Amino acid sequence: MVQLTIVLYKAYHQFSHLTIRLALGGCTKWPFYHIVASLNKCPKDGHFMEQLGSYHPVSNSYGKKLIALNLDQIWHCTGCGAHLSKPVEKFLGLSGYFPQHLTVVTNAERFSKTDTEATETRELTSVNIAVGIRLKSS
Known part of the structure; x- marks a missing residue:
């Protein structure tokens, strides 16, 4: 057995x-x-x-x-x-x-692209807010 x-x-x-x-x-x-x-x-x-x-x-x-x-x-x-x-x-x-896994590298690239787009939109909104403040003050 x-x-x-x-x-x-x-x-x-x-x-x-x-x-x-x-x-x-x-x-x-x-x-x-x-x-x-x-x-x-x-x-x-x-x-x-x-x-x-x-x-x-x-x-x-x-x-x-x-x-x-x-x-x-x-x-x-x-x-x-x-x-x-x-x-x-x-x-x-x-x-x-x-070595880093391929998905980690691609996710990092994707997040960096979204971060740059987010900073660009923040800059544009801050410019619009600044212009709006100038218009109100004058």
Whole structure:
């Protein structure tokens, strides 16, 4: 019987690989994520092999979102062939550990365009307000 379970275990996990991803924790309206290494066939919030960090998506009193990473263990897992999920890949790109993810770069370009357009409209409205004030004062 023991040999049969080993054979079934190997057959089930034959095509699975190690994945570094986010596991949801916390409670309603106060999410908290653990960055974990687990097999890709395991449930997202279920069993994991190792915790590699944490992520608090809710801003603190200073307006910052907190991420804690164990880079030595992440380096070890990626060296063993672990795959990264997209959010974890973005976090590691922002931390400077990996090259930045393509979506981070395109989002930054898009936000910079909207910021320049917003400043241009602010300048135009400030000129219109200044002209309106001059007309009223004369």
